[in-house]
Amino acid sequence: QTVSVSATASHPIPTTLWGQMFEDISSGDGGLYAELLQNRAFQQVTPNTAAALNAWSAINGGQISVVADSVPVSNSLPNSLRFNVPTGSTGQVGFANSGFFGMKVVASSTYKGSFFVKFPTASSFRGNLIVGLRTTSGSTIVSQSVPIRGSTTSWQQINVSLTPRTTPPSTDNQFFVTIDGAAASGQTINFAMFSLFPPTFKNRANGMRDDVATALAEMQPKFFRFPGGNNLGQTVPTRWQWNATIGSFLDRPGRAGDWGYINTDGLGLLEYLLFCEDLGMEPIMAVWAGFALGGTSVAQTGLEPYIQQAIDQINFVIGDPATSAPAARRAALGRAQPFKLTYVEIGNEDFFASDTYTYRWPAFVDALRSAFPNLKFIATSNINSPVLSPNPAQWDHHVYQTPTWFAQNSFFYDDMPRNGVTFFEGEYAAISTNPNDIFGSPANGRLTFSTMQSASGEAAYMIGMERNSDIVFAASYAPLLGHVAGSQWTPNLIAFDTGNVYRSASYFVQKLFSTNMGNEYIPSTLPSRTGTVFWGVTRNTATGEIIIKVSNTVATQANLTFVLPFANVATSGSLQVLTGAATASNSPTTPSALAPATTTITTGKTFTFAAAGFSVNVITIKAS
Numbered sequence: 001q002t003v004s005v006s007a008t009a010s011h012p013i014p015t016t017l018w019g020q021m022f023e024d025i026s027s028g029d030g031g032l033y034a035e036l037l038q039n040r041a042f043q044q045v046t047p048n049t050a051a052a053l054n055a056w057s058a059i060n061g062g063q064i065s066v067v068a069d070s071v072p073v074s075n076s077l078p079n080s081l082r083f084n085v086p087t088g089s090t091g092q093v094g095f096a097n098s099g100f101f102g103m104k105v106v107a108s109s110t111y112k113g114s115f116f117v118k119f120p121t122a123s124s125f126r127g128n129l130i131v132g133l134r135t136t137s138g139s140t141i142v143s144q145s146v147p148i149r150g151s152t153t154s155w156q157q158i159n160v161s162l163t164p165r166t167t168p169p170s171t172d173n174q175f176f177v178t179i180d181g182a183a184a185s186g187q188t189i190n191f192a193m194f195s196l197f198p199p200t201f202k203n204r205a206n207g208m209r210d211d212v213a214t215a216l217a218e219m220q221p222k223f224f225r226f227p228g229g230n231n232l233g234q235t236v237p238t239r240w241q242w243n244a245t246i247g248s249f250l251d252r253p254g255r256a257g258d259w260g261y262i263n264t265d266g267l268g269l270l271e272y273l274l275f276c277e278d279l280g281m282e283p284i285m286a287v288w289a290g291f292a293l294g295g296t297s298v299a300q301t302g303l304e305p306y307i308q309q310a311i312d313q314i315n316f317v318i319g320d321p322a323t324s325a326p327a328a329r330r331a332a333l334g335r336a337q338p339f340k341l342t343y344v345e346i347g348n349e350d351f352f353a354s355d356t357y358t359y360r361w362p363a364f365v366d367a368l369r370s371a372f373p374n375l376k377f378i379a380t381s382n383i384n385s386p387v388l389s390p391n392p393a394q395w396d397h398h399v400y401q402t403p404t405w406f407a408q409n410s411f412f413y414d415d416m417p418r419n420g421v422t423f424f425e426g427e428y429a430a431i432s433t434n435p436n437d438i439f440g441s442p443a444n445g446r447l448t449f450s451t452m453q454s455a456s457g458e459a460a461y462m463i464g465m466e467r468n469s470d471i472v473f474a475a476s477y478a479p480l481l482g483h484v485a486g487s488q489w490t491p492n493l494i495a496f497d498t499g500n501v502y503r504s505a506s507y508f509v510q511k512l513f514s515t516n517m518g519n520e521y522i523p524s525t526l527p528s529r530t531g532t533v534f535w536g537v538t539r540n541t542a543t544g545e546i547i548i549k550v551s552n553t554v555a556t557q558a559n560l561t562f563v564l565p566f567a568n569v570a571t572s573g574s575l576q577v578l579t580g581a582a583t584a585s586n587s588p589t590t591p592s593a594l595a596p597a598t599t600t601i602t603t604g605k606t607f608t609f610a611a612a613g614f615s616v617n618v619i620t621i622k623a624s
């Protein structure tokens, strides 16, 4: 196959083309968000139930229960941990938190802990709490003594700073609080709002888990879609609400998330926005748009308060503190300057409620567009079905399919009309090899981790989106992150457990495209729509490099001859290649089965290239 490359670019590559979609789907709390304690503030639990004590356990006979405190630590956090030392206790008595499937502890790292404590009734007790980290088998890793007294009947915040000298043998570790049982026999002490942070990404307070955030940063993503996805809201009262996710932890009630567990909302709107800036990403921010996934749509006559809440959410991001209360909240939290925001998504997957989207879309867009005329609003129902008014200028298209589907739909956007409407491929992934049961179980073809076959199929589809990036302005694989021990969805771009991060085959494909984007598209001989090998050419005008991406989606090697029209073409270029067996994948048991390799290849005005079976290739050549 000969590929003739054009001398002139057809269109600029949008700066936002490759990015990340994020929602908390076993990926926020216990994942990207660095808080180590699970159920840290007993949010949204029913007092006096075993479930309320999730992740908490007693030590040496300590009696613990979650109670609705008569004087809670804050209005948003009505529950406390009631700790009673049985009379006749001996030895250290207390309780522990098991984190999210344990917690990673590393020597010489400093773990910053805090909690609130009070005696519900005054007593003459004076003594010390021992606060620290221990292995699940009970041996202390590091601890600190904290004096308390029974006269403290109002909430007192305690802060500890724990720096272990040794690294424990595993991640089976706990945070603990104990007291001398004999000295404290019969005492009752209340606790609230625990928190324990390891060192975070860029050392941000209330920040991100360093190894996970580092893996995200390595992709050099250009946008970040948040906070959902489904996690926008299963019911109207439990929807994501921006104002419940900012400020002090004491003011964040948490919510029942859409994936079967409580979201602390410690990872909130300001944390998302700061993370966008830390990684050089533009936000693509969703507003809840009157449809709850459980099936409820707010009636047209009842939308106003939710539209106002969306306006306030946007004002928190870009408003003027002098004229907008939500913007003044942002300034009071230390950020007077507005954040960069171009795109706002109206809802999520509203094809589940197209009938009401026909009135919800105009209600939100008309109000938001008049409040923020410079923003672009993305519709989330099926493209032009139903027809919406006003006609959306941006659509969010999602597709989960087989590897073959992606290879066969590399030309998905080639036939779209060029009429000013642009597209956000907000979620796409090859998730099953079974076209008759895409969302089924692993026994029925569902992928647990992406494979070389799925990643090369996705690459073929991405080559198509790059070719059509005059109308595709952004695309992101989904879901981005998932905890291997408790995920609601597979495959994820990045899997992680308590101590490790696993970069998938698809992760390396996303990274290859995002770190080798170029800034203009160079047309070339089109691949066959029904073929199995796909290629695309871009140029980086700053470096004078031609970037050729090739995806071979089948086992047989593909031989290509490239013909470049440029006067000067380097005789050698760099090749970054990800290749392996069709079913090869990176997983906890085979964490580095697949990794890109960089070599030098012979290039020139005309050169041949052999694309290995099941391979994704990026060739970079100096040319002018």
Ligand SMILES: [NH3+][C@H]1C[C@H](O)[C@@H](O)[C@@H]1CO
Binding pocket: 023, 228, 229, 230, 231, 348, 349, 398, 427, 478, 479, 489
């Ligand atoms: N059902 C998928 C589509 C939705 O937007 C996401 O929350 C889910 C996983 O990426």
